[in-house]
Amino acid sequence: xxxxTTNRIARSRHDYQAPAFTIKTMxxxxxxxxxxxxxxxxxxxxxxxxxxxLQLDGQHLTLIAITLDGRKLSAEHYQLSADGLVxxxxxxxxxxxxxxxxxxxxxxxLEGLYMAGNTYCTQCEAEGFRRIMFFPDRPDVLCQYTxxxxxxxxxxxxxxxxxxxxxxxxxxxGLRTVQWHDPFPKPCYLFALVAGDFDLVTDNFITQSGRDVxxxxxxxxxxxxxxxxALQALKRAMRWDEQRFNLEYDLDIYMVVAVDFFNMGAMENxxxxxxxxxxxxxxxxxxxxRDYFNIESIIGHEYFHNxxxxxxxxxxxxxxxxxxxxxxxxxxxxxxxxxxxxxxxxDAVKLIRSAQFAEDASPMAHPIRPEQVLEMNNFYTVxxxxxxxxxxxxxQTLLGRQLFASGLTLYLKRHDGQAATCxxxxxxxxxxxxxxxxxxxxWYSQSGTPVLTVKQQYDADTKQLSLTLRQETAATADxxxxxxxxxxxxxxxxxxxxxxxxxxxxLTDAEQQFVLPDVATEPVVVWxxxxxxxxxxxxxxxxxxxxxxxxxxSDGVARWDAMQQYWSRQITAVMQGAAVQTVITAELVAxxxxxxxxxxxxxxxTAELLTLPDFDTLAEQHDEIPVDAILSALSSIKMFLxxxxxxxxxxxxxxxxxxxxxxxxxxxxxxxxxxxxxxxxAQLAEYDVVLQQHYQQADNMTDTIAVLMATQxxxxxxxxxxxxxxxxxxxxxxxxxxxxxxxxxxxxxxxxFAGIAAMQQHRQFSWKNPxxxxxxxxxxxxRNPQQFHRLDGAGYRLLxxxxxxxxxxxxxxxxxxxxxxxxxxxxDKTRQQLMLDALQLxxxxxxxxxxxxxxxxxxxx
Ligand code: PHE
Ligand code: ZN
Numbered sequence: 100x101x102x103x104t105t106n107r108i109a110r111s112r113h114d115y116q117a118p119a120f121t122i123k124t125m126x127x128x129x130x131x132x133x134x135x136x137x138x139x140x141x142x143x144x145x146x147x148x149x150x151x152x153l154q155l156d157g158q159h160l161t162l163i164a165i166t167l168d169g170r171k172l173s174a175e176h177y178q179l180s181a182d183g184l185v186x187x188x189x190x191x192x193x194x195x196x197x198x199x200x201x202x203x204x205x206x207x208x209l210e211g212l213y214m215a216g217n218t219y220c221t222q223c224e225a226e227g228f229r230r231i232m233f234f235p236d237r238p239d240v241l242c243q244y245t246x247x248x249x250x251x252x253x254x255x256x257x258x259x260x261x262x263x264x265x266x267x268x269x270x271x272x273g274l275r276t277v278q279w280h281d282p283f284p285k286p287c288y289l290f291a292l293v294a295g296d297f298d299l300v301t302d303n304f305i306t307q308s309g310r311d312v313x314x315x316x317x318x319x320x321x322x323x324x325x326x327x328x329a330l331q332a333l334k335r336a337m338r339w340d341e342q343r344f345n346l347e348y349d350l351d352i353y354m355v356v357a358v359d360f361f362n363m364g365a366m367e368n369x370x371x372x373x374x375x376x377x378x379x380x381x382x383x384x385x386x387x388x389r390d391y392f393n394i395e396s397i398i399g400h401e402y403f404h405n406x407x408x409x410x411x412x413x414x415x416x417x418x419x420x421x422x423x424x425x426x427x428x429x430x431x432x433x434x435x436x437x438x439x440x441x442x443x444x445x446d447a448v449k450l451i452r453s454a455q456f457a458e459d460a461s462p463m464a465h466p467i468r469p470e471q472v473l474e475m476n477n478f479y480t481v482x483x484x485x486x487x488x489x490x491x492x493x494x495q496t497l498l499g500r501q502l503f504a505s506g507l508t509l510y511l512k513r514h515d516g517q518a519a520t521c522x523x524x525x526x527x528x529x530x531x532x533x534x535x536x537x538x539x540x541x542w543y544s545q546s547g548t549p550v551l552t553v554k555q556q557y558d559a560d561t562k563q564l565s566l567t568l569r570q571e572t573a574a575t576a577d578x579x580x581x582x583x584x585x586x587x588x589x590x591x592x593x594x595x596x597x598x599x600x601x602x603x604x605x606l607t608d609a610e611q612q613f614v615l616p617d618v619a620t621e622p623v624v625v626w627x628x629x630x631x632x633x634x635x636x637x638x639x640x641x642x643x644x645x646x647x648x649x650x651x652x653s654d655g656v657a658r659w660d661a662m663q664q665y666w667s668r669q670i671t672a673v674m675q676g677a678a679v680q681t682v683i684t685a686e687l688v689a690x691x692x693x694x695x696x697x698x699x700x701x702x703x704x705t706a707e708l709l710t711l712p713d714f715d716t717l718a719e720q721h722d723e724i725p726v727d728a729i730l731s732a733l734s735s736i737k738m739f740l741x742x743x744x745x746x747x748x749x750x751x752x753x754x755x756x757x758x759x760x761x762x763x764x765x766x767x768x769x770x771x772x773x774x775x776x777x778x779x780x781a782q783l784a785e786y787d788v789v790l791q792q793h794y795q796q797a798d799n800m801t802d803t804i805a806v807l808m809a810t811q812x813x814x815x816x817x818x819x820x821x822x823x824x825x826x827x828x829x830x831x832x833x834x835x836x837x838x839x840x841x842x843x844x845x846x847x848x849x850x851x852f853a854g855i856a857a858m859q860q861h862r863q864f865s866w867k868n869p870x871x872x873x874x875x876x877x878x879x880x881x882r883n884p885q886q887f888h889r890l891d892g893a894g895y896r897l898l899x900x901x902x903x904x905x906x907x908x909x910x911x912x913x914x915x916x917x918x919x920x921x922x923x924x925x926x927d928k929t930r931q932q933l934m935l936d937a938l939q940l941x942x943x944x945x946x947x948x949x950x951x952x953x954x955x956x957x958x959x960x
Contacts, residue, residue: 125140
């Protein structure tokens with residue numbers, strides 16, 4: 100059955116209909132076999148809609164038998180197609196038994212039941228369950244599962260599913276049978292099964308009400324020591340959710356399994372999370388500070404889903420942000436509390452300003468609650484997830500922490516055990532707070548990035564400060580007309596006498612003026628403190644104002660943001676022809692020196708203040724992206740700063756302590772600043788010795804990668820030799836080789852093509868493993884603008900070839916790879932044509948997956 104034979108009809112949010120049949124309980128049995136797994140389901144089915152036929156989704160399934168209330172059905176009683184099974188005439192209440200056969204070994208799409216190496220595992224979100232069994236594969240059919248798994252006891256010592264284990268025995272032939280029961284009714288996308296041999300790391304957690312929960316982490320044989328951090332992070336997440344939102348875990352066991360083949364980050368299956376091993380395994384030698392951060396936040400994310408996602412799930416997939424936006428917000432708050440709140444917010448803002456703004460400006464633009472979907476996998480996006488989280492954050496800003504928490508409590512109480520909508524969520528927030536959220540709800544239906552233009556006017560006679568705010572959202576690919584949104588605008592006023600004042604404005608109209616009386620002197624205004632709304636800001640602040648904000652604002656994010664604006668302006672000036680030395684003034688250099696010398700500062704923030712905006716962030720400030728001008732301005736400013744501050748960087752480096760590696764906030768900050776220094780110093784050949792020393796003395800992956808990236812980005816002659824040494828040293832560790840693949844792929848040098856070609860032959864590389872493919876090709880297309888956007892089109896062609904090869908293997912991953920090509924309209928005529936050529940070649944291919952078809956067809960003229 101090829102993708103071609105399944106339909107290509109987009110579904111609309113407004114077409115929702117309640118399920119015609121519900122299924123309250125299900126006995127699901129698996130007889131595991133790599134090419135012929137037998138699955139049997141016994142379901143209690145009840146009619147909800149008179150006269151309706153029973154429609155069950157099913158793809159890539161071999162139907163073996165159907166019985167209805169014990170009677171075997173012959174072919175004339177049902178219609179079987181590539182998309183499922185229809186039983187036109189069934190009673191109102193009956194028992195349906197279906198037996199199917201599947202081949203996990205051949206399942207390279209990694210949806211449904213598949214093999215990750217020797218491990219059987221499942222991935223059912225969004226619509227993977229239909230590759231396991233005929234079933235109404237939609238999140239609003241909630242059902243109680245009892246699961247039986249049979250497999251050879253020796254090869255598969257662990258047979259896992261959701262809920263509690265209720266029986267376990269081995270027969271004389273060595274066949275093991277394990278049964279699980281999950282007391283919580285759940286949608287089929289939360290079903291999970293794992294069978295394999297692992298190292299098991301265990302712990303326990305006493306909940307706030309005193310229940311003892313057993314924690315089990317399953318990792319590859321030999322990797323037990325690398326699981327410890329994830330397990331500790333899980334305990335921190337469990338405690339945090341009790342303390343912050345009064346939410347307690349509800350089963351007696353919580354399992355996490357790390358697998359090597361996984362399409363996404365991780366999956367919140369009830370009581371049995373399945374993780375991409377990249378987001379579980381860590382030790383100092385092989386993982387970076389960034390890896391540790393990601394592990395903690397994703398462990399938190401999946402755990403937090405137990406309430407926001409599992410206990411209350413989504414009515415339909417258009418509501419995805421109901422669980423994802425909310426859960427990302429929750430994991431962001433968790434990360435902020437566990438480490439540096441400033442740093443984690445800066446990371447979140449960077450993502451919105453680069454990837455999310457780009458998505459809003461692309462042919463795939465959609466509101467956080469999409470209206471039209473052909474392939475649901477395509478809507479696990481930065482918009483649904485991260486802009487969705489920004490929307491939740493704005494709610495918290497508007498209501499205040501306490502009312503927001505009450506709203507969440509009401510939402511969970513009201514909808515516990517149900518499949519809910521975004522409207523239900525807003526209603527609960529409204530009911531708990533007494534706020535009218537009618538206008539706020541527009542954030543769910545309107546796509547696009549608002550541009551906020553602000554003006555300030557001070558009248559020294561009347562002592563009035565008038566702030567004029569204007570918002571405008573340009574038309575997007577999916578939506579022509581836009582309305583005014585409710586924007587929470589947090590500001591801080593900085594006065595000359597060092598006093599300050601905070602204020603929150605709610606902008607509701609297209610244009611509004613706020614007048615503050617009794618303002619003694621004209622202040623410098625810090626706009627959008629902590630990035631209080633996901634908008635593009637236009638303001639008239641002078642460069643002096645920006646530097647003052649960068650030095651004095653009380654919010655670290657605002658300080659960073661002022662520097663980002665400052666750098667953007669200087670970069671623009673250079674792009675327009677100004678000489679670097681006139682743009683980067685002596686005053687600025689003096690200020691930066693001072694920051695580098697400041698011993699008591701937030702070192703991580705200092706590093707961020709000195710980090711230039713990245714290519715993608717700068718690109719979003721232009722309608723037509725001036726690739727070459729941005730890149731050359733960036734590199735000349737970076738070189739100039741390196742020269743001007745050469746001693747200051749070296750001095751800073753010497754002043755920073757070098758404690759033994761621990762993943763701990765203060766040490767992360769020290770490393771961040773040290774690596775910032777190295778990234779500038781790598782520009783100057785005179786510092787090669789220093790960089791080489793750092794590489795050789797590094798006793799942890801964070802320091803090692805920092806030198807590699809610094810030398811790579813600087814085009815240093817050191818890089819090839821260090822990179823080869825690194826590849827040699829880590830050739831047996833697939834997860835570390837991903838870092839090596841990415842280092843090869845993001846090399847701005849022309850040799851990158853030969854490098855990528857060679858790496859495809861590496862014994863660790865496999866087209867079937869999403870981590871490997873992403874490490875090579877996403878890294879190239881998303882983090883190597885220099886070579887990806889080459890004027891001879893070689894970059895686009897390389898990506899085209901990869902997508903073409905990957906699509907028949909794994910459509911979900913191939914469709915993600917195509918993203919950078921979709922924005923062809925944003926580039927100059929030459930690049931437009933080259934990108935369009937690549938897209939047209941893709942479109943012309945037969946057997947294009949739905950995933951890829953939807954994106955390519957949306958972007959073609
Ligand atoms: N629901 C998962 C999460 O957000 C993401 C996911 C989606 C994983 C689809 C696999 C497939 O944590
Ligand atoms: Zn999630």
